[in-house]
Amino acid sequence: MNGVLSRGRGWLRGPLRDPIATQGRSHKGRVLPWVVPVLIALLWIVASRQHWMSEQILPAPSLVWQSALEFGSGELWGHLWISLQRLFWGLLAGVGSGLLLGTWLGTSRQAQTLVLPTFVALAQIPTLAWIPLFMLFFGIGELLKLVVLVKAVVVPVTLHTLVGVRDAQPKLREAAAALRLPRHLLLLRLLLPAALPAFLTGVRLALATGWTSLLAVELLASSEGIGYLMVWGRQLFMLDLVLLCILVIGLVGALLERGFSTLEKRLLYWPQPATGEQQRGPIPRGWQSLLLPAALVALWQASNSFGWIDPNILTSPLDVLRTLFSGLADGSLPEAMLLSLQRTLTGLLLGGGAGLLSGLLLGLCHNAERLFGPSLSALRQVALFAWVPLLTAWFGLGEGAKHVFVALAAFFPLLIATQRGIASLSPQLGEAARTLRLNLWQRLRLLVLPGAAPAIFAGLRLSLIYAWLGTIGAEYFMPSDGGIASLMIGAQQLFRMDQVMAAMVLIGLVGALLGTLGQRLESRATRWRTA
Known part of the structure; x- marks a missing residue:
């Protein structure tokens, strides 16, 4: 094996594994991944039987299984279905908005100059920091969950779509100019397919941030959903239910990751350009980039001064x-x-x-x-x-x-x-x-x-x-x-x-x-x- 550290040490590996060694895995390689889960399960069983910790702190595996049978008959899946519906609508609105906004910013230098700096500045405030403000604006109903999800999803999708459209290979633009393609065909036939890898990367990030943000807002302000069920179980010290919810959340995350990876492999079937060929431009700066924030602040002040919006709200x-x-x-x-x-x-x-x-x-x-x-x-x-x-x-x-x-x-x-x-x-x-x-x-x-x-x-x-x-x-x-x-x-x-x-x-x-x-x-x- 030509490894950096492997010199007569079979347990060490170098930067690249020998393909023959990779394919010829023994039974030991199949058993090793199960060692840690089995040991944790055995330790959990022994700890619960020997009463090393209170059942309120560490419930027995049998109790978690009993909760799975009890809540899995309907209540657990009902709350999970509500969360997945929220995630679906948030992803639909956020990915759609991010795709349109990113495409617009990537194809228009004027939009990049006027809008992009303000968008990036607002994106610096994490989604969690917006939740108290959104709660005052929208209450704690379904609209709050949707707005939080859209905020979490739209940022990565917009920025990655922007990079993909803006940094499409110059050869594609030269080909479009030689063929005299109309603007809409240039966008649909060349720029969007070229931007698809970057767009899918943004969607992958949006899946993770959206799922995490949804759980956060359900923990804070919700009366239904998988996050609320966890809070309810924690308040009643039903940690068996909390552990069950964690298991379900991990399973949903794994299924989302696996499903998106499969979709990505099906969509990206052509050779990808080297990253080094892409020229990434900086965020536009200049006095024009101050026009939009100045206009927004002026409108904000005017709406407050003229009583258009209740000052207790804004x-x-x-x-x-x-x-x-x-x-x-x-x-x-x-x-x-x-x-x-x-x-x-x-x-x-x-x-x-x-x-x-x-x-x-x-x-x-x-x-x-x-x-x-x-x-x-x-x-x-x-x-x-x-x-x-x-x-x-x-x-x-x-x-x-x-x-x-x-x-x-x-x-x-x-x-x-x-x-x-x-x-x-x-x-x-x-x-x-x-x-x-x-x-x-x-x-x-x-x-x-x-x-x-x-x-x-x-x-x-x-x-x-x-x-x-x-x-x-x-x-x-x-x-x-x-x-x-x-x-x-x-x-x-x-x-x-x-x-x-x-x-x-x-x-x-x-x-x-x-x-x-x-x-x-x-x-x-x-x-x-x-x-």
Whole structure:
């Protein structure tokens, strides 16, 4: 095997696996993926029989099975059907709107200049941060769920469709010009098929973000749906029902992922262009990009000044600015933001560190990948907020529960990025290591980690963003005395729209700064790629 680390060590692997070795798996390779689930099940059975933990904290497997028979006869599937209907209509509206908006932005430079900067600025505010505002606008009925879903879905679909249409290969445009195709045929026959891979990538992300956002809003404000059923079970300390719901949510996530992968393979049957051939342009900047936000702010102020909208529902932008500056001056907003950032950093260190080490282990060791990989993949199918009722029952509502939740949010991005970065290393690195007679530690330090650094730092950037989103979610669902999201929830309950919107502005700014910080770290740590 021509691996970077495999020198007489059968349990290690290099960047590419030998095809013959891959095809000739033994019975051991088929058994290993089941070892971890079987051990967990046995430990669960022993713990319940020996009463290591109370049944209210860790229900016995027999109790979970009994709940599956009881609630599976109708009530569970009724709530799940309601959630899936909401997801369907949200995806239909969000994907359709994102496709139209992305196509328009991708084909019109004027639209990119006037609209895109405002759209990207609003997209910096995560969907969770919009929920308190949407609750004041739309109540807690079905319209709230639809609006939250559309907001979560439309952003990735729009941005990926925009990139696909805008960055279509120049040769396609040259061919269209040579054939003198009308504008509508250029769009339908060339640009949209060329943008299909990017569009499907956006839809894949929209599926994940939409399902997660739906569960979040059902946990916060709903009287039916799979998320509500989990909250109800948690309030009654029926953790058997909570575990059953987590299992169902993971199964739905896996089916969505598998079904979309099958659809994608059927639709994308032609060779894809190399990513390096696509020229990605920056976000347009200039005074024209300020026209739309200026017009929106002016309309917002006018509607408030002339009494077109109740100020208790939509306060004026001047009031929001006054509240923002007042909160900054008296220290309430910086104090809340600092506490939230501390939770983000702690969760990132815990979850990101565990993800990096796990990714190294799975990326370098065949047996570790076969042993732990399938179990981790199954856990990843469970939407993040589905773990909230279980974590609050096990860890309470204190800082420990928040740190665990944020760590869970930051874990998988870095795990996946590290594992894939190591798996994509060139076999030539293994030849160089054998020529230089490098030992195991030298190969890891001089070849593997530098070679996988671009993927690792890309994963770190994603983990940073997910840790920030996890912090907001933790402060929503685990009430505390401080934090920017806790401040928003308190202001929403008091109908203090100015405080809600001031906090939203800060959350969006911090999210944008964290994203920029992650990009700078990635560029600086991997600057040798463009040297």
